[in-house]
Amino acid sequence: MLKEGSELMRIDHHPILKTFEKGKLVKFLYDGEVMEGYEGEPIAVALRANGVMIHRYTSKHNDPRGVFCAIGRCTDCVMVVDGEPNIRTCITPLQEDMKIETQHGISNNKEDESI
Amino acid sequence: MKRYELIIIGAGPAGLSAAIEAASNGMQVMVFDENERPGGQLFKQIHKFFGSKEHKAKERGFRIGEKLLKEAEGLGVEVQLKAAVMGIFDDKEISVMLDGRVEHYRANNIVIATGASEKMLPFPGWTLPGVIGAGAAQTMMNLHGLKPGSRVLMVGSGNVGLVVGYQLLQAGCKLEAVIDAAPRVGGYGVHAAKLARTGVPFYMSHTIKEAHGDSCVKGAAILAVDSSWQPIPGSEKYLEVDTICMAVGLSPMSQLARTAHCEMENNPLKGGLVSICNKYGETSTPGVYAVGDVAGIEEASSAMIQGRIAGAAISFDKGYINEAEFATRYEEYQNSLMQLREGMFGHKDKEAADMEHTEEGYILSQSLLSKGYMDAEEIEEYPGVYPVEQRGKGVFPVIECTQNIPCNPCQDACKRGCIKVSGKITNLPSVDASVECTACGMCVVSCPGQAIFLVDETLAPGYASVAIPYEFYPLPEPGSKGLALDRSGTSLGEAEVLKVKSSKAMDETAVLTMKVPVEWSMQARFFQVY
Numbered sequence: 001m002l003k004e005g006s007e008l009m010r011i012d013h014h015p016i017l018k019t020f021e022k023g024k025l026v027k028f029l030y031d032g033e034v035m036e037g038y039e040g041e042p043i044a045v046a047l048r049a050n051g052v053m054i055h056r057y058t059s060k061h062n063d064p065r066g067v068f069c070a071i072g073r074c075t076d077c078v079m080v081v082d083g084e085p086n087i088r089t090c091i092t093p094l095q096e097d098m099k100i101e102t103q104h105g106i107s108n109n110k111e112d113e114s115i
Numbered sequence: 116m117k118r119y120e121l122i123i124i125g126a127g128p129a130g131l132s133a134a135i136e137a138a139s140n141g142m143q144v145m146v147f148d149e150n151e152r153p154g155g156q157l158f159k160q161i162h163k164f165f166g167s168k169e170h171k172a173k174e175r176g177f178r179i180g181e182k183l184l185k186e187a188e189g190l191g192v193e194v195q196l197k198a199a200v201m202g203i204f205d206d207k208e209i210s211v212m213l214d215g216r217v218e219h220y221r222a223n224n225i226v227i228a229t230g231a232s233e234k235m236l237p238f239p240g241w242t243l244p245g246v247i248g249a250g251a252a253q254t255m256m257n258l259h260g261l262k263p264g265s266r267v268l269m270v271g272s273g274n275v276g277l278v279v280g281y282q283l284l285q286a287g288c289k290l291e292a293v294i295d296a297a298p299r300v301g302g303y304g305v306h307a308a309k310l311a312r313t314g315v316p317f318y319m320s321h322t323i324k325e326a327h328g329d330s331c332v333k334g335a336a337i338l339a340v341d342s343s344w345q346p347i348p349g350s351e352k353y354l355e356v357d358t359i360c361m362a363v364g365l366s367p368m369s370q371l372a373r374t375a376h377c378e379m380e381n382n383p384l385k386g387g388l389v390s391i392c393n394k395y396g397e398t399s400t401p402g403v404y405a406v407g408d409v410a411g412i413e414e415a416s417s418a419m420i421q422g423r424i425a426g427a428a429i430s431f432d433k434g435y436i437n438e439a440e441f442a443t444r445y446e447e448y449q450n451s452l453m454q455l456r457e458g459m460f461g462h463k464d465k466e467a468a469d470m471e472h473t474e475e476g477y478i479l480s481q482s483l484l485s486k487g488y489m490d491a492e493e494i495e496e497y498p499g500v501y502p503v504e505q506r507g508k509g510v511f512p513v514i515e516c517t518q519n520i521p522c523n524p525c526q527d528a529c530k531r532g533c534i535k536v537s538g539k540i541t542n543l544p545s546v547d548a549s550v551e552c553t554a555c556g557m558c559v560v561s562c563p564g565q566a567i568f569l570v571d572e573t574l575a576p577g578y579a580s581v582a583i584p585y586e587f588y589p590l591p592e593p594g595s596k597g598l599a600l601d602r603s604g605t606s607l608g609e610a611e612v613l614k615v616k617s618s619k620a621m622d623e624t625a626v627l628t629m630k631v632p633v634e635w636s637m638q639a640r641f642f643q644v645y
Contacts, residue, residue: 011262019260048263053244
């Protein structure tokens with residue numbers, strides 16, 4: 001199921017670069033929802049193509065955060081990937097059946113008091 | 116612990132060039148880079164570079180990257196990716212994070228070519244999803260084929276903001292505005308003009324007040340600032356955007372130089388904290404060099420030459436080339452570097468630049484500096500434009516290159532010798548009205564600033580043709596109609612596409628010729644598809 005914005009964000013024909021080489025189309029889970037993206041592209045790119053903007057909420061103020069630098073430097077886009085928190089989604093390649101979850105503080109659980 | 120003769124940190128334009136130079140002299144070179152792919156930012160640069168042939172001008176950045184990689188590979192340079200260098204210690208020992216393990220290496224010489232990171236500007240709402248760096252926009256659209264947003268505000272009018280702004284248009288995004296707190300466009304006028312003629316408004320002396328939205332950006336409030344950078348009450352404007360792209364400067368990533376105990380200085384002309392280097396790029400720590408943006412923010416073209424110089428100096432120091440050979444190469448590279456640093460945007464003139472006149476004494480367009488485009492009357496004053504009385508004979512070029520920037524591919528492009536950049540490479544190109552123009556269009560596509568047009572006021576009674584560089588998808592079909600826009604992006608009225616020329620030599624820049632009423636011949640500069 002696609003969210004607002006969705007696949008329209010993909011560039012089909014680029015005047016200079018023409019087309020983009022992509023891996024095979026694979027399914028992955030985002031907060032329990034099945035989505036599709038291309039294997040090997042950054043997780044963040046696959047999420048954005050599905051209309052996902054919010055990657056995590058900060059621990060103190062519960063502020064939403066998303067992609068900011070897109071080169072693995074700022075760590076604003078970290079999420080819980082296959083159970084592991086703090087994964088920089090902008091530089092981590094998407095794999096088939098990956099389980100990607102919104103991060104709350106450093107956990108995948110909103111109610112987690114330990115954070 | 117593994118040893119190498121030379122370890123280079125960073126596989127971008129500076130690091131690869133240093134590697135190529137040293138390896139071509141016979142040195143054993145290892146390059147570490149923390150990224151998944153080599154090339155630094157070159158593969159995101161899809162525009163044609165400025166400079167001369169020696170600086171690889173009119174080649175697109177990603178193609179330069181491909182060539183550098185191939186050359187390095189051919190010379191046996193080892194490139195270790197996903198290798199984050201954590202520190203440089205005594206006796207040129209370095210520690211590298213590789214696959215979750217820390218490994219140690221030692222080298223006789225080290226070149227730090229770690230580049231730069233983006234500066235940021237905090238404002239209310241700046242942490243909202245949808246506020247991104249200009250680099251992030253480039254990464255998403257030019258590497259991964261994804262639009263970073265639909266409606267974008269660009270904050271910053273330096274070359275990064277202008278170039279990325281144009282790339283956003285090419286990717287199919289709408290650029291709602293370019294704003295800058297400074298009163299003048301910071302980057303090349305030709306880059307600004309490319310945006311302005313498509314209709315992008317420039318708000319100079321404007322800053323961002325806040326980003327609106329609860330869960331992501333839904334809009335941006337901007338406001339005007341006075342000459343002492345204070346907000347002007349009542350000047351607020353609201354822009355409906357989903358993306359705010361920040362292009363407010365770069366800082367050298369000089370942390371590794373500090374770990375190597377290099378003597379540092381805070382130099383605003385170089386973008387911040389840099390190591391103090393001699394003319395070969397060597398820091399105060401013997402055998403440790405710093406080249407490219409990490410040594411001072413410049414362009415990729417100068418980073419490549421700095422890399423060459425360091426590579427040659429190290430080769431000479433270790434006996435791989437003799438003194439005479441080194442002297443010859445150094446002189447060649449240094450001259451090439453100095454050329455790039457000339458002009459009103461050059462390294463040395465950044466603060467002292469005369470913003471009223473070119474070096475030759477032509478009046479600089481204040482409209483270009485404050486609005487991003489020139490007024491039609493101003494164009495007539497420059498040497499790249501035929502005098503009015505010479506225009507009745509057929510096609511003639513109009514070169515709207517009006518600032519001293521180091522670039523000259525136009526003169527090589529014209530095989531008939533119509534175009535000259537005499538003297539310094541930063542001088543404005545001039546046209547020789549006695550040379551008959553064959554309308555081949557090679558000057559149009561060779562200009563990295565897309566500032567050359569071909570005009571024919573004798574097309575048909577009452578009509579002129581205007582040929583423009585065109586880099587958007589899809590290419591309009593001959594015979595199709597659209598709008599002729601002037602330099603400010605304002606519609607003049609209907610235009611018809613006469614032909615669209617594109618070939619391999621033109622490298623994806625098409626020449627679109629449109630038919631317009633003759634009175635628009637010196638105004639129509641863009642074609643907008645209906």
